[in-house]
Amino acid sequence: MMHDPLFPVLGVVTDIRTDTPDVKTFRVVGVDGKKPFIHIPGQCAMLSIPGVGEALFSITSSPTNEDYMEFSIKKCGCVTTWLHAMEPGQQITIRGPYGNGFPVDTDFAGKDLVFVAGGIGLAPLRSVINYVRHYRSRYGSVDIVYGARSKDDLVDYAEIIEEWSKEEGINVHLTIDNPQEGWDGHVGFVPNYVKELGFDTSKTVVMCGPPIMIKFTLAGLLELGFDKTQVYTTFELKMKCALGKCGRCNIGDKYVCKDGPVFRLDQMDQLPDEY
């Protein structure tokens, strides 16, 4: 059989964790029990349930995890609804890795990093964060600003509290949109919180979240004196091939599936704001 890049391989979902009312994290291995392929943080994979459809998801586990891949997926469409309804042991198909990923071994090396995430936007950043934790000495300080609608909507809450917060050199700043019983942390929107925290402008910022959060956080960062060349984000557009061929996911002359999904924000100035 001549292998075409559009052909997937089989995968098995071995574990499903419920993170929030609408986010679950799926653990995936190949049928041989091994990790389906290697990736770099920020890259994506096409998952499909034959008969339902195929969709692109960012790989939320770090490449340093050698046993399996994880995907944190929010229930919002056809494929995701099906994924949310299935049980461990279910086979799916998988192809990838796709996209450029974050420059973890180049631009990020030696830098103080600030991660800013909103809601399910933590999914792609979790891969980078755990990569950075694994190779801790290669990076400077780490700040994580993460917000969601409520405490119950924070993805990976246990990992954040049990592991990330306890690690030296990592500062976790959580926030929720509205006050809530049992929450004594910060309350407010992510962009405002970032401004309040007022980071040193020598740091590198990695953002992921809803477009509105990106927009206002960026405005705040620029006010603080950051340059767009220090800020990275990932984009999500409709995709079918993930190979830069089906013509679907372009922003100007760039294909998000191939040239992205990670862009440095100064690059976006040369591209139409069609995203």
Add this chain to the structure above:
Amino acid sequence: MKKVFAADIYKVFAKVSQKSKLYIPADDGVSQARFLPYMEGMTLTEKLNTGRSAKDLFFPQVENLLKFKVSGKQIEIVDQRDEVESFVIFGVRACDCRSFDILDNVFLYDEPADTFYKTRRANGLVITLACNAPEETCFCTAFGIDPADPAGDITAWKMADAFYFRGNTDKGNALLAELELVEADEEAAHQQQEAIRAIAEKLPFGKLDLTGFDKEHLMEKFKDPRWAELSESCLGCGTCTFVCPTCQCYDIREFNNGKEIQRFRCWDSCMYSDFTMMAHGTNRPTQKERFRQRFMHKLVYYPSNYGGVYGCVGCGRCLQKCPVHTNIVKVAKTLGGENK
């Protein structure tokens, strides 16, 4: 150069079709010409070009990818790629022939190659046919295409009494050798070429000024307020994309017959509202954005990614077929050249 007397061209077709499948442009019995598998008794169309482009033979409108069988939690992937027999396509015009180069950039040379397209390209032999009478909707010359000397594995010219052939590739020369045609005088073909060029020279849109359509003016072109009026009458029917020899967009879909699931790909159109629709909305909410995408891709994004080569070959199909008479020439004239 070789030739065959006009009356004998069908003998040549018969001989070619004994060895491989042969497609020739013939009338479809309704109103258009199209590439049809040659059978005895069939005649070449008198029309200048086919309604649908030659792209269909290399990038078919619908193509099966894979089959899946699902039982319980188990999935079986079945490869059911159809054998692609070798085929010959006769009568490809210069514009359509250039469209293969444009598709090659995307499907062959950009890694990873599309193996379905690649197989068809490898198995297909292209015989082009110079255009004796370019029509007023033709503007291939605006893209530096010479309708009098198209590329392909073999180039053919139709003269009053004979077809002349020139082999351009090893594959083409090998076929010509097998056909045992008579030697021909090149001079006659050259005269024919000059006559064609004289007509092409007078085409109304042949010198379409494309100044300003380039990477450098990407943002300026995108932001041009005139997209609103240009797109106003567009119905979003997608006709222009389906007849276009360079449109490459596709969708991947599935069909479940109850026993197995067929995954296939089919052409799609950036003119459709659901093209970029996601669960939470679309980044191209109105026809203005979709219309702009089609023409920006042809005239700005494609050249920006492929060394300045435009993603249009001036075949004129979208000029002939758009129900509301809007098209790429109108776009280029409104936003390019001295109006830029």
